[in-house]
Amino acid sequence: MRHDPPALLSTTPPINRRQWLALAALGASASALPALPTWAAVPAAPADAADDAVRARLLDRITWGSTAQGAQAMAPQGMQAWLASQLRAPADAPLPSHAQAQIDAMAITRTPFETLALQMQERQREARALPTEDERKTALEAWQKDMRNLQREASQRFVLRALYSPAQLREKMTWFWMNHFNIFAGKANLRAAVGDYEERAVRPHALGRFRDLLGATTRHPAMLYYLDNVQNAAGRINENYARELMELHTLGVGGGYSQQDVQELARVLTGVGVSMRPLDDEPPRMKPALRAHYVRQGLFEFNPARHDWDAKTLLGQPLRGQGLAELDEALDRLARHSATARFITRKMAVYLVGDAPSPALLDTLARTFERTDGDIAAVLAALFQAGEFQASLGQRFRDPVQYVLAGARLVHGDQPVLANTEPLLGWLQRLAEPLYGRATPDGYPLDSATWSGSGQMSTRFEAARALGAGAVANAGAPSQRTPPPALSQTPYLRQIDATLAPATRAALVQANSPREWNLLFLSSPEFMHG
Secondary structure, eight states, X not given: XXXXXXXXXXXXXXXXXXXXXHHHHTTSOOOOOOOOOGGGOOOOOOTTHHHHHHHHHHHHHHSSOOOTTGGGGTTTTHHHHHHHHHHTOOTTOOOOHHHHHHHHTSHHHHSOHHHHHHHHHHHHHHHHTXXXXXXXXXXXXXXXXXXXXXXXXXXXXXXXXXXXXXXXHHHHHHHHHHHHTOOOTTSTTGGGTHHHIIIIIIGGGTTSBHHHHHHHHHTOHHHHHHTTGGGOBTTBOOOHHHHHIIIIISSOTTSSOOHHHHHHHHHHTTTEEEOOSOTTOOOOOOOGGGGGGOEEETXXXXXXXXXXXXXXXXXXXXXXXXXXXXXXXXXXXHHTSHHHHHHHHHHHHHHHTXXXXXXXXXXXXXXXXXXXXXXXXXXXXXXXXXXXXXHHTTTSBOOHHHHHHHHHHHHHTTSSOOSOOHHHHHHHHHTTOOTTOOOSTTOSOOSSGGGOSHHHHHHHHHHHHHHHTTHHHHTTOGGGOOOOOOGGGSHHHHHHGGGOOHHHHHHHHTOSSHHHHHHHHHTSHHHHBO
């Protein structure tokens, strides 16, 4: 689904040749700098500028980006207390009232997922049964529009929370786990399910135990549809989910499992699926001996008539449980495997430290994962205390989601809540990282090289131009135009002033207006990295 930002493109002039030259200067060196105009002068740094820079860069890394007020909000409690509060932040941390009001008005909030999914299925069935082609076409187009709106609401809710939630670390880890346990909203009817998948399977466990998170994703209809386990039954084995569950979700490539283990896990997963019958329907017909094993929780269903009841061996050990209990036993074994500890913690380190975390750091994180039975917050706490993490602050290249949201938080995060998140979603589409848009189950790449090509940079400059001009806040509200923020005068710029390279200073000097200064700063290496 596209989210093109025409309002942004029409309200700001294109980057001219002089601006392109200034952007190019960000990659060059400079020695002599002319005096800055009043509006462009960064306020003098205080004596504790180094500490301010560390706090600002820590916020850049742990959150979706520092706001203009920067590390000032952290100062009263100090970095360690702030980090501890972020690690304990609840999933229902209160949002600003205007942001919460937008979320409360959404269909995905007002209507339970199970009801919504069944209603949309019934509408599709009724549309296809209409007598004429024109009637069917009109009804299906209306249905498709409403399905797109459900996905759009999930995207908008995510952006509002990323911009304004006080539980910033939880929001940032929610995206990480959504990417790790990736589903593609464009497959089948998953547009109606992706919001609930994020809300009930992922966000509550984003800072909890990995085993709980794994179990929640395994039982959610979105995952079972996406990786085809709804088709997996005794005598008609489908290995798709079993393979990805081992390769992508737990053990990782080279994690010590075999093709036979994939086949055995697929047999464990037989009968684990989805029921799209009304919630008060009677269970399907089956032999009396199987009825006690039937499970229906919302749309999740374990149908024992579809399950392979023969004995199974997984990772060299027999499974003792039967029926659905086999799945829980298998997930326990996978979640507590040493290969899972290494695979998961390495991915967390790449996300929060850099492309090549050291063996020493990885060893520390894997041991913490195993010692704490997969406590995600404990692993993060160990990571934050590592010297390697602290040395990486300001050095991690932002992928498109982090770049766009960091720019929006810096420009708008201390202002009234954005009424229109569509422009930001449009830029994510143009930068090839739309929310819920990765078609393959591996999720978006986390490495820097994927996102630092020339085409990416050119589009980022355009996004920087729009953000720096205040076009995001003004999109769709031409009668309420607000001037672009003067980022050069914000506490955030004062906090990181000492970290600006000579080439960046040289480029900023060439700016002729606050709008142009913002463009150049948001395009700088210092902002591209967080």
